[in-house]
Amino acid sequence: MQRTVAVLGGGISGLTACYYLARIPNAPKIILLEGSGRLGGWLHSTRTEDGAIFEHGPRGSRPAGAVGKNTLLMVSELGLEADVLPVPGDHPASKNRYLYVSGSLHRLPSGIGGVLRTVPPFTRPLLWSGLRELAAPRGTQPDETIHGFVSRRFGKELADIAIDSLCRGVFAGDCRALSVRSCFPVLFEAERRRRSVILGMALGRGKGPPLDSALSRRACDERWSQWSLRGGMETLPEALQDFLRQRGVEVHCHARLQHLERTAAGRWQIALEDGSVSADHVISALPARALAVLLPGWAEPLAQELRGIEAVAVGVVNLQYDGATLPIMGFGHLVPSFEDSSLLGIVYDSVAFPEQNGTGGPSVRLTVMLGGAWFVQGFGDPAAVPQAVLLSRAKEAVRMHLGLSAEPSRTIVKVLKACIPQYTLGHWRRIETISHYLEQEGLPLSLVGASYKGVSVNDCIYNAKEAVDQLLGQAQ
Ligand SMILES: Cc1cc2nc3c(=O)[nH]c(=O)nc-3n(C[C@H](O)[C@H](O)[C@H](O)COP(=O)(O)OP(=O)(O)OC[C@H]3O[C@@H](n4cnc5c(N)ncnc54)[C@H](O)[C@@H]3O)c2cc1C
Numbered sequence: 515m516q517r518t519v520a521v522l523g524g525g526i527s528g529l530t531a532c533y534y535l536a537r538i539p540n541a542p543k544i545i546l547l548e549g550s551g552r553l554g555g556w557l558h559s560t561r562t563e564d565g566a567i568f569e570h571g572p573r574g575s576r577p578a579g580a581v582g583k584n585t586l587l588m589v590s591e592l593g594l595e596a597d598v599l600p601v602p603g604d605h606p607a608s609k610n611r612y613l614y615v616s617g618s619l620h621r622l623p624s625g626i627g628g629v630l631r632t633v634p635p636f637t638r639p640l641l642w643s644g645l646r647e648l649a650a651p652r653g654t655q656p657d658e659t660i661h662g663f664v665s666r667r668f669g670k671e672l673a674d675i676a677i678d679s680l681c682r683g684v685f686a687g688d689c690r691a692l693s694v695r696s697c698f699p700v701l702f703e704a705e706r707r708r709r710s711v712i713l714g715m716a717l718g719r720g721k722g723p724p725l726d727s728a729l730s731r732r733a734c735d736e737r738w739s740q741w742s743l744r745g746g747m748e749t750l751p752e753a754l755q756d757f758l759r760q761r762g763v764e765v766h767c768h769a770r771l772q773h774l775e776r777t778a779a780g781r782w783q784i785a786l787e788d789g790s791v792s793a794d795h796v797i798s799a800l801p802a803r804a805l806a807v808l809l810p811g812w813a814e815p816l817a818q819e820l821r822g823i824e825a826v827a828v829g830v831v832n833l834q835y836d837g838a839t840l841p842i843m844g845f846g847h848l849v850p851s852f853e854d855s856s857l858l859g860i861v862y863d864s865v866a867f868p869e870q871n872g873t874g875g876p877s878v879r880l881t882v883m884l885g886g887a888w889f890v891q892g893f894g895d896p897a898a899v900p901q902a903v904l905l906s907r908a909k910e911a912v913r914m915h916l917g918l919s920a921e922p923s924r925t926i927v928k929v930l931k932a933c934i935p936q937y938t939l940g941h942w943r944r945i946e947t948i949s950h951y952l953e954q955e956g957l958p959l960s961l962v963g964a965s966y967k968g969v970s971v972n973d974c975i976y977n978a979k980e981a982v983d984q985l986l987g988q989a990q
């Protein structure tokens with residue numbers, strides 16, 4: 515009898531898991547169960563009638579490394595090359611990133627000059643932090659907060675200003691709680707292998723898997739810092755969905771999952787509000803906490819670990835200003851937590867992707883990101899915050915930081931609840947406990963998605979591919 519694999523959750527992780535499964539010869543029967551009315555999860559783009567694009571989740575992806583190359587390979591396989599909008603290395607959005615400190619914008623230092631000179635808001639040249647790092651002893655702890663790790667190796671100022679901001683601009687999180695081992699494994703491993711992060715990074719890690727494509731070679735030649743898609747990042751889940759439908763994957767939206775149980779024959783019985791589905795194997799691409807509530811009582815040790823993986827809310831406010839110009843050109847700016855804890859940063863979307871401005875004449879498109887690990891403290895319950903509060907906070911920030919005081923011509927406000935998982939201190943141990951449990955119990959269950967081993971779009975895609983490879987390896 516043909517095997518059945520049920521994939522829970524139709525975000526980029528679930529769609530990717532289905533994609534890699536559906537491509538193999540003699541693919542199993544694949545059933546994708548998504549709770550909401552649309553696929554794509556946080557990849558969500560609004561397209562206006564005049565052709566402008568507003569991203570509510572990711573607005574780009576990085577081409578670098580094995581994970582970046584793998585995504586570009588998938589983009590090529592899906593026939594999306596012509597839709598790719600690259601940001602080449604010499605573009606202002608690649609070269610310029612800013613910090614908003616003490617009421618003004620500071621360009622982050624880059625190049626040799628930037629390292630040798632004192633560049634505000636820092637009080638010493640970055641060279642000083644680099645020399646300190648080269649001399650610092652190897653850490654001895656199995657994990658450390660990102661702030662602790664960077665303070666110990668590079669000095670407190672870099673941790674307080676640059677790393678605090680970076681963690682807000684990637685995890686919407688607090689570097690004093692996040693784990694270096696799980697959030698930046700490359701840095702952690704570099705110190706382990708070579709004693710110094712700088713040495714470890716410079717000496718590299720050897721060759722990764724061969725995932726090259728013409729697109730990733732172009733990205734390398736043109737030194738892209740990131741790329742998007744002409745119709746927005748949601749084009750990617752849309753193309754995956756088309757592919758899956760052509761391959762006969764059963765895609766069910768509005769699938770209200772109630773409960774998972776195992777039958778005496780060792781199959782999964784997935785109870786839905788209006789029926790049930792049986793499967794030989796389940797791939798969960800749900801947020802960890804959403805899976806925890808579905809598990810049967812006997813899997814409580816697993817549910818307990820899953821419940822420990824929290825996620826924070828982000829207020830995403832898209833703004834368009836017709837006929838305006840920005841005082842600076844770059845990717846955007848971040849705000850360190852000591853400056854304004856609940857305002858994370860502002861992305862200058864129209865600089866990186868002017869192709870997505872639409873036909874309505876020159877305009878500035880910005881996205882203000884609010885809250886994250888400071889959401890409740892700054893705005894209260896994410897389920898109850900009035901949109902007007904977030905909109906007025908965002909407009910005020912744009913006026914103060916960028917001098918745009920006219921009323922925006924278009925505004926979209928979204929509250930993304932529990933959207934970015936937080937890999938806090940000891941997350942690695944949780945992941946190990948979970949995988950030992952699955953192995954020991956021999957459960958036909960794979961866990962993919964942003965809750966576990968990387969939050970970026972690239973990580974989600976790569977980890978879903980690895981989980982499918984592992985499942986197919988087991989099946990042989
Ligand atoms: C504001 C923001 C900006 C970001 N920017 C970037 C960026 O610039 N670059 C980058 O690489 N990454 C970025 N990310 C991260 C990246 O977009 C996400 O980590 C990634 O999309 C997560 O995908 P996923 O499929 O694992 O999870 P999700 O997108 O959360 O998908 C999970 C799916 O499961 C469904 N679901 C949940 N519960 C149930 C249930 N009980 N029953 C059935 N279905 C259920 C959901 O509806 C959803 O469709 C950003 C994220 C956010 C929120």
Ligand SMILES: C=Cc1c2[nH]c(c1C)Cc1[nH]c(c(CCC(=O)O)c1C)Cc1[nH]c(c(C)c1CCC(=O)O)Cc1[nH]c(c(C)c1C=C)C2
Pocket residue numbers: 576611612680682683684685686739740845846847848858859860861883934969970971972
């Ligand atoms: C201000 C909040 C946020 C901004 N983007 C995100 C948040 C929470 C989410 C996010 N941004 C990136 C990733 C993927 C990381 C990866 O490994 O590819 C995620 C989940 C990319 C990113 N954005 C910034 C940096 C430094 C990075 C890391 C990769 C890279 O160097 O490109 C900076 C940044 N993000 C935001 C702003 C305003 C900003 C500022 C300059 C928005």
